[in-house]
Amino acid sequence: MKRGKGLKFVGDSRVQSYEKPKLNRDYSEFPGRTEEFYPDFLLKEWLTGAVFLVGFLCLIVADPAPLERMADATDTGYIPLPDWYFLFLYQILKYTYASGPFNVVGAIIIPGLAMGALLLMPWLDNSKHRNWKKRPVATSLMVVSVAIIFYATWESVAYHDWEQQSEQGKIVFSNLDAEDPVFNELIRTNCTSCHGGELTGASGPDLVTPELDEATVKAFVENGTQTMPAFKDTLTEEEIDEISKFIANLELTDKKNAENTGEK
Structure with a gap:
């Protein structure tokens, strides 16, 4: 033949x-x-799909995806993390030439060049050879792309603070009442941007887990700290007292009691 x-x-x-x-x-x-498409070829396709699906389900059971607390748009201290297959883009946005004033380079130009090269590949390399050694343009682009993706993904995983990542998204059940007027009018406006939407910590410390008395909270709110501004000039004494009392009364509760009482 x-x-x-x-x-x-x-x-x-x-x-x-x-x-x-x-x-x-x-x-x-x-x-x-x-071979006949049905049932011979189609049966092979179904068997391949079934093996993949069973393997995928086994991975899910062995290592389930971690659940985090409910998303909160007011929590500006939360650091989002993309899925593993986008970690290389996430890492590229950390570099000087692709972050800050150059965000457009990392977010649009670099991915755009990669997608453009992929779309133009039939014209960039129109060789009919099947041997990769005889197709230098396609081979070079593929090797460089894989190397960049592998290295950037590895750097993102190796140097990311995974402990902080797990802590900031941890589901914590407390007696915080999101319907309380003090929370909606004072806490949400002045505290959640640093301490998280449920006051369990973000860029600022956790206010639920430690036992804080009203006087201690009031002193922090009035005078501030090195990383926290003082609010004595922006809030009235009555508002500071309401915030201090609200935070001092926060406490952890177990999941069963939270579900029974409707408190989260």
């Missing part, structure tokens, strides 16, 4: 081409080189 030229693709098999077409060709004359 000739290789390359003079072949026709029939399903997944190749059969020799004839110079003169033969109408209504019966491909059963080529035993072992072709």
Whole structure:
């Protein structure tokens, strides 16, 4: 049989081409080189899909995806993290030339160049060779792309603070009442941007877990700290007292009691 030229693709098999077409060709004359789509070929596809699905389900059971607390748009201290297959882009945005005033470079230009090269690949390399050594343009672009993705993903995983990541998204059940007017009018406006939407910590410390008395909270709110501004000039004494009392009364509660009482 000739290789390359003079072949026709029939399903997944190749059969020799004839110079003169033969109408209504019966491909059963080529035993072992072709198969019926149904049920033979389709059954193989189903079996492959079933094996992949079972393996995927086993991974989910063995290592379930971590759940975090409910998303809160007011929590500006939360640091989002993309899924693993976008970690290389996340890492690129940390570099000087692709962050800050150059965000457009990391977010649009670099991914745009990569997608543009992929779309233009048929014109950048129109070689008909199947050997990768004879296709330098396509091979070089693929090697460089894989190297960048692998290195950037590795750096993102190796140097990320995973402990902080797990702590900031941890589900904490407390007696915090989100319907309380003090929370909606004072806490949400002045505290959640640093301490998190449920006051369990973000860029600022956790206010639920430690036992804080009213006087201590009031002193912090009035005078501030090195990383926290003082609010004595922006809030009235009555408002500071209400905030101090609200935070001092926060306490952890277990999941069962939270579900029974409707408190979260």
